[in-house]
Amino acid sequence: MSLAHPIALCLVALAVPVVLAYLRRAPPPERPVPSLLLLRRVARTPRPRRRRLEHLLSLALILAALALGAAGLALRPSGAPDVAWALVDDSASMSATAGQGTRLDRARAELHAWLRAHPDTRVGLVASAPVRVLLAPTLDHAAVRSGAAALRPERGAGDPDPLLRSLCAVDEPPQVLALSDAWTGEGLGCAVWRPPLGEQVDGRGLVEVAARRVDALGLVEARVRSTGVPSRGAVPAQVLQGGVVLAEAMLGAEPALVRFQAPLDASWVEVALPPDAMPADDRVRIELPPAEAVRAALLTDRPSGYLATALRAHGGVDLLVLAPDDAPPEAVDLLLVEAEPRAGLPRARVRAALGVDPRALGMRTSGRRAEPAVAHVEPHPTLRGVDLQGLHVARSWALLPAPGDAALVSGPAGVLAAELSGDGGPWWVLGFGTEDSDLPLRVAFVEIVANLVQAAAGSGAPVRAVGVLSEVESRAALVPATPSAPGWPLGPAAAALAVLLLVVLEWLVGRR
């Protein structure tokens, strides 16, 4: 604004009649009174010379008020730059609460106030997540405001130093408005003004989340870490899927391992902390890789038998049923044999035989026993959760484990189940088949099949959650603001205040 502004001109023009009015000001009307005897005691009688001085002081005050008003409207504040760059930080930490809104809202408000006070400054706009120039310096402040209004807190972040250093490397360095909670602009070479963007907030947030499928049955293991954990406390966390809480854990200073069972068809889960001042890092979504099916081969002469049916019903199993004369594939994850093989066997991570003559597999046996009883069951992964009490076996091969082999199920008739060493790895051998006992009618059968499938399933590679904030960003640290805006000696508001003070002073002088 310049002195050619209509309001400034009006104020200057107003000074002329004010001066004339004061110079030609009529004395107060004269009025006769009975006596000045008492009035003299209440009225301070200024001497004519002093009265003239007060008169002139009053005039000077009025003129000073008018001059200040005009200057406040017309003069550009000393130090007001020609060009300024406004760096608006749109990183996630700017979503932290600051008063009624967020830090980003506060930054926009500060930018608007600065623009109002510097109408003659060309202003450019830079965002920081990622660092990018949104607007070249312009006098169109409405465009600057609308550019800032379009910014949303982003999860990425960048270092604006290189860009602003290059922008400051000019003959007349521009002013930089650092509307950021993290960037200080130290050593930039430009005058940097940082307005206050609220208070320091609770910096708790998820900074590390990774997960992997442990098996093909939906077991998932997540590694979770939160920042801002109290030194003698923990932060409660939840794992959710579709609003259902799958697991809960308390997070300490160290990363926590959380195991939970996810639905097999679940493609993602969420890890959530209790909400705080910055919601951006309170909830993280992890995409789970699809569970890899276990490739199983069943060598059987009963393709519709109990075992084939159980394996087909298992969602995580890709089943290949082989007849004893069929050519086997080269390798599978799980090999189940309930008939004597005649065409060779594929390589497998887990091999199991049920009711097959052990000699056909190169193992020793003491013969077949009728009605053997189950007396003892050794703990073993394949027998996890399996209850064989009261199992009725019509007939079973009695196994003879070699040194180093493990007898798993035994009774008076001998060893009925064992883990036996063989060519290409151990065999899990059950001396009786599904037709020789009531095992298929018991829950134990399903457990044994599930345990075998789980043993054959490999663990998936861990997957890191995308968009997790960095620890620095998550802490939402707030750099201190500069005390006040530089180059701000006389804005219209300050001028208005000064005018008001002078008018009050003039009124007081006039009362004397």
Added chain:
Amino acid sequence: MSELLRQAAGLRLVGPRSAAGTRRGERRAAARGHGGDFADHRAYDPGDDLRHVDWNAYLRSGALRVKQFHADRNLRVVLLVDASASMGFGSKLQSATALARALAWVGLRHRDRVEVLRVGGGGGRARAGAPVDLGALDRALSCDTASGAADLVAALRAAGGPMRADVAVLFSDLLVEDEVRDATLRALAALARRPALVHVLGADDLQPDWGAIQARDAETGERLDLSGSRAERAAYARVLAEWRAEVHAGCRQRGVRCVDAPTDTEPRALLADLRRLGVLEPARPAR
């Protein structure tokens, strides 16, 4: 007859214990004479009026004794009306004149010798000893306009020597400098044995209403700028009360009866104040 005169009809001026008048009147004098009140006996001297011989005393004692009586004298009353310019505001001068006329009439009705002096406003002086002379007093008091400054001290001194009068009443607003006021009260106290001040104040003195003006003293022409602020008015009320208290204190100190007579006072209340302060009293029934 005005309301004031009608109210004052049953009253008379209170004089000193013995009147100092030279003419026969209704007040007992210190000297022996032909009054109605017995004073003493004395031995008969040849040539004494035989009507005054106390024959009862002669029969009891065998000696001729003559009865002596207190002489009946009139009061010498001096009424001074301040007609300076300050008395011209409102109805101060009219009130003072009416009241002085009423007191003069009261005095004349009781055969007192009344002297009226108008100080300032062109001056005026008249003396009367009977009700028929009230017209002369009226002429001396008649003054429509107050003007100039009144030298009350000189006027009081010119009214007579020390204690020349029995009663002296000054009607004035007494808006003069403190030392002049004290000198005035001293002169008034020296003039008569029962001096009194009727302090006449008008609305312009008691509750003045002014804005931002340049006030001009009606007597001296001096000017003063006033703002008319609330604080200034409050200060005036305080100063006025203090000043009135000073006037009363000055009167008490010099034995001058002081009666406040604001111009809006009812005649009945004003006469009651004059009676209360011993300036007027109910008239005795004629002997």
